[in-house]
Every structure is written in C-alpha cells, then in structure tokens.
Amino acid sequence: MTHFEYAPAPESRSVVELKESYGLFIDGEFVDPLSDSYLSSVNPATEEVLAHFAVGSDADVDAAVRAARRALPKWSKLPGSERGKYLFRIARILQERAREFAVLETLDNGKPIKESRDVDVPLAAAHFFYHAGWADKLEYAGYGKNPKPIGVAGQVIPWNFPLLMLAWKVAPALACGNTVVLKPAETTPLTALLFAEVCQQAGLPKGVVNIVTGAGATGAAVVAHAGVDKVAFTGSTAVGKSIAAAIAGTHKRLTLELGGKGANIIFDDAPVDQAIEGIINGIFFNQGHVCCAGSRLLLQESIAEEVISRLQHRMSTLRVGDPMDKNTDVGAINSLAQLQRITDIASSGDAEGARRWSVDCALPERGYWYRPTLFLDVTESHRIAREEIFGPVLAVQTFRTPTEAIEKANNSPYGLSAGVWSDKGSRIHLMAENLKAGVVWANSFNKFDPTSPFGGYKESGYGREGGVAGLASYLVQE
Amino acid sequence: MTERIEVRKTYKLFINGAFVRSESGRSYEVFSHDGEFLANVAHASRKDARDAVVAARAGQAVWAKATAYNRGQVLFRVAEVMESRRAQFEEELRRTENVSEKKARKAVDNAIDRVVWYAGWTDKLAAIAGANNPVAGPYFNFTVPEPTGVIAIMAPQSDSLLGLLSVILPAIASGNSTVVVTSFHRPIPAITLSEVLATSDVPAGVVNILTGDFSEIGTWLAEHSDVDGIDLAGVPVGDFATKLEALAASNIKRVARPFTGDWNDEPSLYRLRQWIESKTVWHPIGA
Structure with missing residues (x-):
C-alpha cells in the first residue's frame, strides 16, 4: 500500500509568552509563596524546563481559603444573572485566546496540538458558556426551590486535561455561587496560571477563584483545610479513597472522579471501519491518559481475528512524536514517573503470559514516549486487564455472547465508561442497561459535552460533572 | 377451667425473605419503655450480616429488573398490608416508645403515608433525575438514574417505625436492596415490618432486617466490599460515625451521614438521590 509522507507541520509557539517563574494566584493577584519554594514544569516532549512555579504550603493554602471565604458572601448573593455574565466573559476570553491556551497546554502536557486545539480548549470554553446560563436558573434544576451554594470549594485536578478539568470544576462551582481554591497538578500547572490571567481580564471579583500550585502535600492541605466546605477531586482511586477517609x-461534601478500566465491546454486526476508529480513539486519544479510556477491548470471537489484524494495521499508521506537529496523533507521555508506571504494568503483561504487539515506529530521542501497544491472550486475572494503566496500552479479550460480554465488562472495581459497537438497536440498549458504567458510548467513544453528565459507578467515584446532574455537586441538597 | 396460655412469637432476623435465628445463637432482651420484658430478639452476628449482603446482592438484580410500575405496585401493597396491621404497629409503638394512643396513631398514619409517597416515585424518578442532553454534535444523548446497588442502613434508634421506613424506602424505591440494622432497643416494629414485607411481594433479599447492635454490625458492613452505600442515619454524630465513614472509603461507598432532623418533616428527593447513579448514553445520529 501507499504510505503518505507528511512534511513537518509544527504549530508556532510564539503565541505563548512564558514567565520565568509564577507565584500563587490568591485574592485576585499573583503573590510570592510564603513557602518560598518552587518546582519546575517540564515539556515532556523535550524535557525542557518551561517555567518555575510556586509550591503552596499550608500557610499559602490558608491564605487562599481565607480569600475564598471573604469573597463568598458577596459572590453567592450576587444575582445569578450577574454571576452568569462573568462566566460568559470567561468563556469568551477562552475562545479569544484559544490558540495561546492550546499551544501552552501542548507544551506543558505533551498532548498533540490537534487535541488541545480541537478538544481541550473549545470544550473548556463551552463548559463556562453552558454553566453561565445556569447561574440565574438554578431554581429550575430540580434541587429545591431555593438552591444554595455549598460554600468554599477545594478542587484538586489531574494532569491529563489540565485546562478542561479546571473548567469542569470551576464553571459549575461559580455558577452555583461557590468560591474556589483550585490546586492544579504539579506536572501541568501552566494553563491554570494562564487562566488566572483570564479571571483578571474578566474582572472577576477578588478571591472568587484562587489557584494554589504545588504537589500532593498542597492538595492534601486544600482537602484538610477547615474553611473548605466542598472537596472535588479528579485523579487516582487510591488518592480518592484517602480523601474520602480524610473528610x-x-x-465537607465530596465528589470524586477516579480511575477506570473501560470495556470497549465489539459485536460481530458492528460497523467495523467505525469500530476500528473507535478503538483507536478509545485507547490512544491523549496517549491513553484518560480515566474513561477504552483500555479493555472485548471482541466477539467470530470477528476477533479480522478486527485485530485491521486494528494493527491502523495502529501502524498512527503518527507518534512531536506534539506540536499538527499531524501528530500520539504525543508524549506526560512525565517520567508516568512512563515508568506504564512500563511497569505493561511488563507484567509479558510476565503473566499475555502476548505483546507494539507499533514499530521511530521515537524522538529526548522526551518521554511509549509505543502504542496491544496485548493479546489476556485473561481476566492479568494485571493489564484489572489495573488502570493510564497509557497507550490496550488489553484484548474475546467473548461469545452478550451475557459473557456484560460479565467481563462489569468484572472490575471500576465503572466509569464503556463502549458498545453493534448495528442492532435492541442489543445496544440491552448492553447499555446492563453495563455498570457512568458513561456508555454506543458506536462512539470518548465524546464529551458540558450538557452531558460525566462520572463513575463503583470505585470510579461519585457525583457527576456536566449537565443537570452535575449541578448537584455544587448545591446544598436538602 | 384452665387459663389459656398465650402463644408467644419468636422474633427472628429477616434474611433473603426468610425468618431465621442468628447463626451465632445469640439473642438479647428487649423491654418496653417501663421496663416490662417484651422479647428475646436475635442478636445478629458478622456471619448474619454477610449472609444478608449475599441475599441483598441477589435480590437487587431481581428488583432492579422489575419495571418501575411493578415496584410502585409492590410498595403500594406494603402500605396496604401495613394498614391492615396498624393496630399491631400502634400497640408496639405505645409499648416501646411511650407515646399516647393518639400519637401512636399519628405515627402509623405518617409511616403508611410515607410508603405511599415513595411508592409513587418509582416510575417518576427517571423523568425528574434523568435528562435528554442537547450535546453539540450529531448524537442522541440521555441520562437515566440507576440504583447504586446494595445499601447498608443504620436505622434511627428512637423513631422505630417512621424513621425506619424513611431510610429503607428511598433506597428500594429506585431499585436498590438493603441490609438494615434496626434500632437496638426498639427493634420490634422493624420485625413486624419484615412480616409485612414478606407478605407484600417484595422479592427476597431486597430488604434484609438485622436486629442488633450497629456498633458491631455497622463496622462489618462499612468495610464490606460488596456493599455500595451506607446510610448512617441512626448513628449519633461522633467518633463512631466518623470511623464508619472512613471505613466506607475502602471501596468508595456512597455515604449518607448521621441524620439530625425530624423524620416527621416532609420528605424530599434528597434521600432518593442519595442512592442513584446517573448513567449517560451516547449514540450517533445518522451515521
């Protein structure tokens, strides 16, 4: 077959102006950390240090929480119509500065520019736009006649969708009249710090949004602070459990969006071309750094061979490399630590008897990379079938009947997502009804929208983000 | 002529639709408010709790598959059967809770009305807690509420009938099953309720009732990996409630914290929403 050669098509990074170091965003201003401690954020595709950022100490977190508490009475009593206008402003500024955000996200995170440009940033703006409209309509949401904000929300977010996770947390919190102390992930703080500038540009009242960068200890301080009324966390199930125990x-009220081990189920009557694209999107989107990734592929036995061979062919056409290149499909692994975790669990697949197949592609010399990989001969007990890898590694299994597919799909402590591919409507509904997952993508995968609630069953967490259901996470429920 | 000796009832646990003694052989004495001996009730053990969870898991699958209309009718029948047993409930409340005849009647009225209230929700909750989501793309996207699964319930200690129903009903109305630890000192209305449930077409395992001490059974249920949620309504605010909540984190159980309000207050959707999961389904349009 013909291979198309692509000329390099690098996005320009000149639109981003990085400072050498960033303070904390507290009470509407960037301030030096009381801790006097800094970390650096690294471009995972080049290992270049992008900027230094402050590590918030307990005292810094305290200052941020106190600022949020001071801002709360006025913000929560502001008419919803006025609160909403601030959110509309934020949505518009994100759209106006979309290119800058996309480039910065890709530099800091390692994800392909086409994803930050077409998914992360537009969805983040859409989340603010959607929730802006809720601010003056909360009494219609079904949570009582006089819905009230919970108070100060302490929010801790992960590194896989840094700006988008910020939007999922901040937009509903503000729309419902809460104020916020947000702790971004330590490997990807830069778009959150740029978002702080957006808050300034939007004229958002001081203290309504506070951003305290740092690592795990800073997040723990946010969770533990007595002045926090609501904790929202997205991240690993292990940390989620410790937060639930700590509060x-x-x-404090708590919502958790944790890990997943989503099953992507392909029936023999599935539209195969579309299913192949869905499998690819399910596990290689964002390097597989997706809590709702379709990391377990369940193939009906009769079509397994054909699908695997077509999948391998499609995987061979993935372009792995420079995230800033507009043609790149799979970018850099976000950090060395994550690369080691992926490597570790994947090698357990070899050790436990699964058969590895990886794309034979050239990888850049510097940076953190992992070849798109699938494992065949996977059994239910293999670590690669049970544990969240959070990388571009797919575990392939087979099934014969819908009942077996349901059993295998649900045989997991997680319950975040699932995919079903079939041309038969009644079968899709049967599967959708029986899968223990918060999101079921039928003949599709990894679709997101602010109107569409997202969140897990079982150990994938509780509470929803997005849609009417998501408002419950930020309103006092009586 | 000799005086007829009353036939007394053996008060048992209610597990998987059957009345069983505690596997441990333990029982404890229950007294009326003025100290009169009422019964030796079963003192549920860890094994009983585990059996109840197994029954609840199986019962939940059956119950969740029932149509919402059917669940509504079954719950409405619970109200019907309670009505026919109201004299017994009133008598039990008077003896255990030291309330007047009038107050006992009112309490049973409220309890039965609460059953009717929740019975009506079974086929309406999805319309209120679900949604059709207008996503920005060619997809049909909808959200439906589904039951969380098996819910462990620490029932209120003093309000032994209305309080009890106010925690069981919101869990089972949406299709969950329950393992209920009753009031320790006032377990008899709960046992009578189990007899009502056994004759109301509630499938086996949907409500399992354990008489005993939440301070031991609660711990086992809070750390049980096949329990999906725990209602601490009857546990006093304090260290033990905190301990149970922390144990519940072991498998990300959904937790309802200790209840400090008045069960006579109008119910809201709050407790119904506590035990549902939102499932969102996407499907392409036209492709």
Whole structure:
C-alpha cells in the first residue's frame, strides 16, 4: 500500500509568552509563596524546563481559603444573572485566546496540538458558556426551590486535561455561587496560571477563584483545610479513597472522579471501519491518559481475528512524536514517573503470559514516549486487564455472547465508561442497561459535552460533572 | 377451667425473605419503655450480616429488573398490608416508645403515608433525575438514574417505625436492596415490618432486617466490599460515625451521614438521590 509522507507541520509557539517563574494566584493577584519554594514544569516532549512555579504550603493554602471565604458572601448573593455574565466573559476570553491556551497546554502536557486545539480548549470554553446560563436558573434544576451554594470549594485536578478539568470544576462551582481554591497538578500547572490571567481580564471579583500550585502535600492541605466546605477531586482511586477517609466526620461534601478500566465491546454486526476508529480513539486519544479510556477491548470471537489484524494495521499508521506537529496523533507521555508506571504494568503483561504487539515506529530521542501497544491472550486475572494503566496500552479479550460480554465488562472495581459497537438497536440498549458504567458510548467513544453528565459507578467515584446532574455537586441538597 | 396460655412469637432476623435465628445463637432482651420484658430478639452476628449482603446482592438484580410500575405496585401493597396491621404497629409503638394512643396513631398514619409517597416515585424518578442532553454534535444523548446497588442502613434508634421506613424506602424505591440494622432497643416494629414485607411481594433479599447492635454490625458492613452505600442515619454524630465513614472509603461507598432532623418533616428527593447513579448514553445520529 501507499504510505503518505507528511512534511513537518509544527504549530508556532510564539503565541505563548512564558514567565520565568509564577507565584500563587490568591485574592485576585499573583503573590510570592510564603513557602518560598518552587518546582519546575517540564515539556515532556523535550524535557525542557518551561517555567518555575510556586509550591503552596499550608500557610499559602490558608491564605487562599481565607480569600475564598471573604469573597463568598458577596459572590453567592450576587444575582445569578450577574454571576452568569462573568462566566460568559470567561468563556469568551477562552475562545479569544484559544490558540495561546492550546499551544501552552501542548507544551506543558505533551498532548498533540490537534487535541488541545480541537478538544481541550473549545470544550473548556463551552463548559463556562453552558454553566453561565445556569447561574440565574438554578431554581429550575430540580434541587429545591431555593438552591444554595455549598460554600468554599477545594478542587484538586489531574494532569491529563489540565485546562478542561479546571473548567469542569470551576464553571459549575461559580455558577452555583461557590468560591474556589483550585490546586492544579504539579506536572501541568501552566494553563491554570494562564487562566488566572483570564479571571483578571474578566474582572472577576477578588478571591472568587484562587489557584494554589504545588504537589500532593498542597492538595492534601486544600482537602484538610477547615474553611473548605466542598472537596472535588479528579485523579487516582487510591488518592480518592484517602480523601474520602480524610473528610469523614467533617461537614465537607465530596465528589470524586477516579480511575477506570473501560470495556470497549465489539459485536460481530458492528460497523467495523467505525469500530476500528473507535478503538483507536478509545485507547490512544491523549496517549491513553484518560480515566474513561477504552483500555479493555472485548471482541466477539467470530470477528476477533479480522478486527485485530485491521486494528494493527491502523495502529501502524498512527503518527507518534512531536506534539506540536499538527499531524501528530500520539504525543508524549506526560512525565517520567508516568512512563515508568506504564512500563511497569505493561511488563507484567509479558510476565503473566499475555502476548505483546507494539507499533514499530521511530521515537524522538529526548522526551518521554511509549509505543502504542496491544496485548493479546489476556485473561481476566492479568494485571493489564484489572489495573488502570493510564497509557497507550490496550488489553484484548474475546467473548461469545452478550451475557459473557456484560460479565467481563462489569468484572472490575471500576465503572466509569464503556463502549458498545453493534448495528442492532435492541442489543445496544440491552448492553447499555446492563453495563455498570457512568458513561456508555454506543458506536462512539470518548465524546464529551458540558450538557452531558460525566462520572463513575463503583470505585470510579461519585457525583457527576456536566449537565443537570452535575449541578448537584455544587448545591446544598436538602 | 384452665387459663389459656398465650402463644408467644419468636422474633427472628429477616434474611433473603426468610425468618431465621442468628447463626451465632445469640439473642438479647428487649423491654418496653417501663421496663416490662417484651422479647428475646436475635442478636445478629458478622456471619448474619454477610449472609444478608449475599441475599441483598441477589435480590437487587431481581428488583432492579422489575419495571418501575411493578415496584410502585409492590410498595403500594406494603402500605396496604401495613394498614391492615396498624393496630399491631400502634400497640408496639405505645409499648416501646411511650407515646399516647393518639400519637401512636399519628405515627402509623405518617409511616403508611410515607410508603405511599415513595411508592409513587418509582416510575417518576427517571423523568425528574434523568435528562435528554442537547450535546453539540450529531448524537442522541440521555441520562437515566440507576440504583447504586446494595445499601447498608443504620436505622434511627428512637423513631422505630417512621424513621425506619424513611431510610429503607428511598433506597428500594429506585431499585436498590438493603441490609438494615434496626434500632437496638426498639427493634420490634422493624420485625413486624419484615412480616409485612414478606407478605407484600417484595422479592427476597431486597430488604434484609438485622436486629442488633450497629456498633458491631455497622463496622462489618462499612468495610464490606460488596456493599455500595451506607446510610448512617441512626448513628449519633461522633467518633463512631466518623470511623464508619472512613471505613466506607475502602471501596468508595456512597455515604449518607448521621441524620439530625425530624423524620416527621416532609420528605424530599434528597434521600432518593442519595442512592442513584446517573448513567449517560451516547449514540450517533445518522451515521
């Protein structure tokens, strides 16, 4: 077959102006950290240090929470129509500065520019736009006649969709009248810090959004602070469990969006071309750094061979490399630590008897990379079938009947996402009804929208983000 | 002529639709408010709790598959059967809770009305807690509420009938099953309720009732990996409630914290929403 050669098509990074170092965003201003401690954020595709950022100490977190508390009475009493206008402003500024955000996200995170440009940034703006409209309509949402904000929300977000996760957390919190202390991930703080500038440009009242960068200890301080009324966390199930235990006995409300091990189920009557694209999108989108990734592929036995061979062919056409190149499909692994985790779990697949197949592609010399990989001969007990890898590694299994597919798909402590591919409507509904997952993508995968609630069953967490259901996470429920 | 000796009832646990003694052989004495001996009730053990969870898991699958209309009719029948047993409930409340005849009647009225209220929600919750989501793309996208699964319930300690129903009903109305630890000192209305449930077409395992001490059974249920949620309504605010909530984190159980309000207040959707999961389904249009 013909191979198309692509000329390099690098996005320009000149639109981004990085400072050498960033303070904390507290009470509407960037301030030096009381901790006097800094970390650096690295471009995972080049290992170049992009900028230094402050590490918030307990005292810094305290200052941020106090700023959020001071801002709360006025912000929560502001008429919803006025609060909404601030959110509309933020949405518009994100759209106006979309290119800058996309480039910065790709530099800091390692994800392909086409994804940050076409997914992360537009969806982040859409989340603000959607929730802006809710601010003056909350009494129609079905949570009582006089819905009230919870108070100060302490929000801790991950590194896989840095700006988008910020939007999922901040937009509903503000729309419902809460104020926020946000802790971005330590490997990807830069778009959150740029978002702080957006808050300034939007004229958002001081203290309504506070951004405290740092690592795990900073996040723990946000969670533990007595002035926080609501904790929202997206990240690993292990950390989620420790947060749930830590807030036990307090007045704090909690929502958790944790790990997943999504099953992507392909029936023999599936539209195969579309299914192949869905499998690819399910596990290689964002390097597989997706909590709802379709990391377990369940193939009906009769079509397994054909699908695997076509999938391998399609995987061979993936362009792995420079995330700033507009033609890149799979970018850099976000950090060395994550690369080591992926390598570790994947090698357990070899050790436990699964058969590895990886794309034979050239990888850049510097940076963190992992070849798109699938494992065949996977059994239910293999670590690669049970544990979240959070990387571009797919575990392939087979099934004969819908019942077997349901059993295998649900045989996981997680319950975040699932995919079903079939041309038969009644079968799709049967599967959708029986899969224990918060999101079921039928003949599709990894679709997101602010109107569409997202969140997990079982150990994938509780609470929803997006849609009417998502508002419950930020309103007092009586 | 000799005086007829009353036939007394053996008060048992209610597990998987059957009345069983505690596997441990343990029982404890229950007294009326003025100290009169009422019964030796089964003192549920860890094994009983585990059996109840197994029954609840199986029962939940059956119950969740029932149509919402059917669940509504079954719950409405619970109200019907309670009505026919109201004299017994009133008598039990008077003896255990030291309330007047009038107050006992009112309490049973409220309890039955609460069953009717929740019975009506079974086929309406999806319309209120679900949605058709207008996503920005060619997809049909909808959200439906589904039951969380098996819910462990620490029932209120003093309000032994209305309080009890106010925690069981919101869980089962949406298709969950329950393992209920009753009021320790006032377990008898709960046992009578189990007899009502057994004759109301509630499938086996949907409600399992354990008489005993939440301070031991609660711990086992809070750390049980096949329990999906725990309602701490009857646990006093304090260290033990905190301990249970922390144990519940072991498998990300959904937790309802200790209840400090008045069960006589109008119910809201709050407790119904506590035990549902939102499932969102996407499907392409036209492709």
